[in-house]
Amino acid sequence: MARDGGVSCLRRSAEMMNVGIESAPLDLDEVHVLAVDDSLVDRIVIERLLRVTSCKVTAVDSGWRALEFLGLDNEKASAEFDRLKVDLIITDYCMPGMTGYELLKKIKESSNFREVPVVIMSSENVLTRIDRCLEEGAEDFLLKPVKLADVKRLRSHLTTKDVKLSNGNKRKLPEDSDSVHTTSLPATTLPPSPPLTILSDSSPSLSPVEMFSSSALSSPIDDEDGDVLLTSSPESSPTTEEESPIRRQKLRSPGLD
Amino acid sequence: MDAIVAQLQRQYRDYTISLYQQGILDDQFTELKKMQDDGSDFVAEVLSLFFEDCVRLIGNMARALDQTGTVDFSIVGASVHQLKGSSSSVGAKRVKGLCVTFKEFCDTQNYEGCVRCLQQVDIEYKTLKTKLQDMFNLEKQIVQAGGKVPQVDIN
Numbered sequence: 001m002a003r004d005g006g007v008s009c010l011r012r013s014a015e016m017m018n019v020g021i022e023s024a025p026l027d028l029d030e031v032h033v034l035a036v037d038d039s040l041v042d043r044i045v046i047e048r049l050l051r052v053t054s055c056k057v058t059a060v061d062s063g064w065r066a067l068e069f070l071g072l073d074n075e076k077a078s079a080e081f082d083r084l085k086v087d088l089i090i091t092d093y094c095m096p097g098m099t100g101y102e103l104l105k106k107i108k109e110s111s112n113f114r115e116v117p118v119v120i121m122s123s124e125n126v127l128t129r130i131d132r133c134l135e136e137g138a139e140d141f142l143l144k145p146v147k148l149a150d151v152k153r154l155r156s157h158l159t160t161k162d163v164k165l166s167n168g169n170k171r172k173l174p175e176d177s178d179s180v181h182t183t184s185l186p187a188t189t190l191p192p193s194p195p196l197t198i199l200s201d202s203s204p205s206l207s208p209v210e211m212f213s214s215s216a217l218s219s220p221i222d223d224e225d226g227d228v229l230l231t232s233s234p235e236s237s238p239t240t241e242e243e244s245p246i247r248r249q250k251l252r253s254p255g256l257d
Numbered sequence: 258m259d260a261i262v263a264q265l266q267r268q269y270r271d272y273t274i275s276l277y278q279q280g281i282l283d284d285q286f287t288e289l290k291k292m293q294d295d296g297s298d299f300v301a302e303v304l305s306l307f308f309e310d311c312v313r314l315i316g317n318m319a320r321a322l323d324q325t326g327t328v329d330f331s332i333v334g335a336s337v338h339q340l341k342g343s344s345s346s347v348g349a350k351r352v353k354g355l356c357v358t359f360k361e362f363c364d365t366q367n368y369e370g371c372v373r374c375l376q377q378v379d380i381e382y383k384t385l386k387t388k389l390q391d392m393f394n395l396e397k398q399i400v401q402a403g404g405k406v407p408q409v410d411i412n
Contacts (some may be wrong), residue, residue, distance in 0.1 A: 009290045037400050039310075039339060039342055039343055039346075039386050040306060040310070041303065041306050041307050041310055041342075041343040041346055041347060042300075042342065042343065044303055044306060045292075045303060045346050045347075047287070048292045048299060048303075049292060052292050094311055094338075121343070123345060144342065144345060144346065145285045145288070145346045145348075146346075147285075147288050148292065193258050
């Protein structure tokens with residue numbers, strides 16, 4: 001677990017990418033999440049929540065560390081950083097130094113990472129804050145304390161995978177489009193997300209085209225081309241019996257049920 | 258042996274439920290349990306970090322309130338905010354509730370109110386720590402007696 005404020009890196013070197021490893025199984029279920037929170041307790045909890053839902057996690061303690069990890073802390077764009085694979089960034093709002101909102105803006109301003117969904121967490125249910133973040137391009141806004149159901153919901157958004165085939169074409173995997181869901185947010189045209197499964201299962205139902213389907217590999221193989229763009233912006237929360245659509249608006253007081 | 262295990266499990270169940278009923282723990286603690294694999298110490302580890310946080314933050318608050326001159330309530334408030342956050346994340350319901358009140362006293366710069374809350378928070382986190390220790394001990398006893406720690410259904 002990332003107990004210190006340091007960063008466990010998943011950077012790939014340029015040399016690795018030149019190695020022909022197209023025959024290796026694809027790393028499809030390895031969703032990599034960058035979690036940002038200045039509170040150690042919260043960092044441990046969010047990290048665990050993400051691990052339990054089959055995500056790989058890098059947890060850092062500040063917006064600056066996050067930018068450093070993403071390679072956005074300096075002006076020159078290094079080719080090396082283009083290979084960094086981040087599927088989701090989840091950040092606390094209230095942090096000393098750089099707030100989650102400021103981090104969100106910087107990410108959305110970057111060419112490499114603007115497509116990566118950013119989720120904001122906050123212990124305060126302030127509608128203007130929520131609106132501001134969503135307007136700035138945040139994917140979702142979670143009220144703390146974050147629950148397993150919240151993370152599973154997020155996880156279900158990240159099931160659209162780009163599959164790099166040997167001829168270099170990217171192909172999006174077709175998904176189960178039977179689900180009906182409502183959203184209170186304006187959204188660009190998006191692929192439908194699969195129905196939320198209560199049981200944590202990282203594999204969505206995939207078509208036979210998905211030859212490389214496997215359960216999460218213990219040793220990730222880097223064979224995607226490292227292009228940072230991984231998913232289109234997932235749609236916002238589908239509704240389930242478990243949660244009302246207004247959970248994000250959080251009309252109930254935190255901590256009470 | 259089975260009778261002993263069954264009795265321990267009953268004790269454990271009753272004890273756990275009582276902690277919820279007394280408002281010491283809330284459903285976020287249940288969430289932590291959900292995240293724990295069998296045999297891992299995740300919940301105990303997180304709570305241990307939380308208690309370290311308590312010591313540190315309460316120390317900050319005490320120092321900030323112990324000024325012979327003017328008290329900087331924003332400093333106190335910053336620590337209270339942090340404690341409120343972490344107590345919320347681990348399901349320490351009473352501690353969190355006290356932090357809410359404490360924060361209000363910071364915002365209104367109510368010195369006596371702050372000092373009272375500080376004392377109460379200190380008592381409350383220590384109480385929680387003792388009770389959780391008892392709970393974890395019961396878990397250990399169950400396992401040592403060859404049984405499994407039951408999932409306690411709060412609702």
